[in-house]
Amino acid sequence: MYMIVTIFKQLTPFLITLFLWRLSAYFWNPAGILCLIPVFYYTFVRPIKNFAIFGLIFCFLIDYRGDLALFWTCLYCLFYAINGFQKYIDFQHTDNNAIYIFMTFIGVGFFLLTIYGFSWINFINNIWLFVWLSVLYTPITALDNWATS
Amino acid sequence: MSYKLVQIIKSSLAAIAVPVFIIYIMVAKPDYTLMNGLAHVVLPVAHGVGSVITWPVRAIGQSADWIKETAQIRHENEVLRAKLDEALANKYNCDIAVLENQKLEHEINVKKASPYKSVIADIQFDDSVFHHNNFLINRGKKDGLSKGMIVVSFDNRMVGTVTDCGSQFCRVRALSDHDTNIAIRISGSDISGFLQGNGKSRASIGFFNDTQFVGRKGLKVMTSNISGVLPSGIYIGEMVDEKNVDILRPNNISRVMVLQYNDIGSYK
Numbered sequence: 001m002y003m004i005v006t007i008f009k010q011l012t013p014f015l016i017t018l019f020l021w022r023l024s025a026y027f028w029n030p031a032g033i034l035c036l037i038p039v040f041y042y043t044f045v046r047p048i049k050n051f052a053i054f055g056l057i058f059c060f061l062i063d064y065r066g067d068l069a070l071f072w073t074c075l076y077c078l079f080y081a082i083n084g085f086q087k088y089i090d091f092q093h094t095d096n097n098a099i100y101i102f103m104t105f106i107g108v109g110f111f112l113l114t115i116y117g118f119s120w121i122n123f124i125n126n127i128w129l130f131v132w133l134s135v136l137y138t139p140i141t142a143l144d145n146w147a148t149s
Numbered sequence: 150m151s152y153k154l155v156q157i158i159k160s161s162l163a164a165i166a167v168p169v170f171i172i173y174i175m176v177a178k179p180d181y182t183l184m185n186g187l188a189h190v191v192l193p194v195a196h197g198v199g200s201v202i203t204w205p206v207r208a209i210g211q212s213a214d215w216i217k218e219t220a221q222i223r224h225e226n227e228v229l230r231a232k233l234d235e236a237l238a239n240k241y242n243c244d245i246a247v248l249e250n251q252k253l254e255h256e257i258n259v260k261k262a263s264p265y266k267s268v269i270a271d272i273q274f275d276d277s278v279f280h281h282n283n284f285l286i287n288r289g290k291k292d293g294l295s296k297g298m299i300v301v302s303f304d305n306r307m308v309g310t311v312t313d314c315g316s317q318f319c320r321v322r323a324l325s326d327h328d329t330n331i332a333i334r335i336s337g338s339d340i341s342g343f344l345q346g347n348g349k350s351r352a353s354i355g356f357f358n359d360t361q362f363v364g365r366k367g368l369k370v371m372t373s374n375i376s377g378v379l380p381s382g383i384y385i386g387e388m389v390d391e392k393n394v395d396i397l398r399p400n401n402i403s404r405v406m407v408l409q410y411n412d413i414g415s416y417k
Binding site for chain 1: 156157159160161163164166167170171173174178181184185187188191192195196198199200202203206207
């Protein structure tokens with residue numbers, strides 16, 4: 001039983017990511033973009049061994065589904081590199097599971113997506129997704145704490 | 150290797166990956182063969198595994214969709230049923246209108262085909278009481294009708310005679326009236342006699358000019374011009390036994406035709 005629980009705890013980050021990506025839905029989860037939350041969280045805030053490759057794959061899958069040509073993949077790599085090289089901000093010990101850094105991450109992404117081929121619809125849509133991901137970040141990360149505790 | 154060194158190597162690889170990806174995007178545009186090829190492998194795998202772990206959620210979502218769809222179909226069904234009922238009601242009205250139209254057309258054709266001048270009238274009241282059987286029609290002196298004219302149905306069967314005329318109505322004595330006593334002739338013969346109403350749907354005939362004559366079922370009875378009271382040759386009915394004739398009663402019809410017979414033995 002203990003072994004099963006341990007395996008489950010180890011698989012939880014991967015399952016959550018896969019779960020959120022698979023449940024893609026128009027308006028609420030386009031291209032499975034909600035899986036950016038566990039990808040960010042398990043890569044930068046509570047790093048899991050070998051999760052970075054998994055996160056990279058799911059950024060790639062988001063890009064492929066959304067026809068974004070490696071946009072989130074590049075941004076993910078960029079943040080990964082920045083996080084690895086800098087010492088000023090420790091993502092793992094930031095308040096509120098580093099939600100502000102996550103908001104910065106997706107904020108930069110949505111900003112770039114907005115100014116690239118600007119339209120008001122696209123602008124409003126990106127604001128909606130920014131707010132939606134920011135709102136869901138706390139409960140999803142709290143769910144992880146509950147599941148893996 | 151220390152943790153820090155590994156971290157630096159990973160970060161360096163990530164940093165290198167960014168320009169590599171950007172260059173790839175610029176070079177491979179618009180086909181992205183490599184990227185698409187990779188996606189063709191990764192996507193089905195991720196999709197398949199994701200389908201397995203998300204099936205309860207998707208099943209619930211599917212059920213919710215079905216419930217919603219069922220509710221929509223039910224609502225639509227109710228609306229369509231209401232429309233169908235309305236359409237059927239309209240159809241019945243149309244059917245009635247068509248039948249009415251056919252009836253009117255038939256009546257107009259009958260009137261046009263008649264060699265006599267005639268007036269079409271509606272039966273307003275059927276005043277059958279005891280052995281008397283009168284009815285009122287909605288045409289009168291203003292329409293050229295007068296006492297003594299013959300009232301027939303649209304299949305040219307005699308119904309009665311006009312006994313009184315107002316300006317806009319006439320009273321008609323039906324053949325079944327007890328006071329009806331008209332000259333008749335057996336169709337296809339020279340045998341004449343008299344028909345008398347008795348308040349029933351069958352009138353009695355008798356007083357034949359041939360005392361040997363015995364009536365039988367199936368013989369046709371027509372009007373006779375004896376004494377010039379009635380025009381000759383108007384069909385009255387068929388004998389049902391040796392003394393009774395099946396006649397047309399006003400309660401079986403709603404509209405009649407009045408032949409403008411002028412009491413002198415000829416039509417106008």
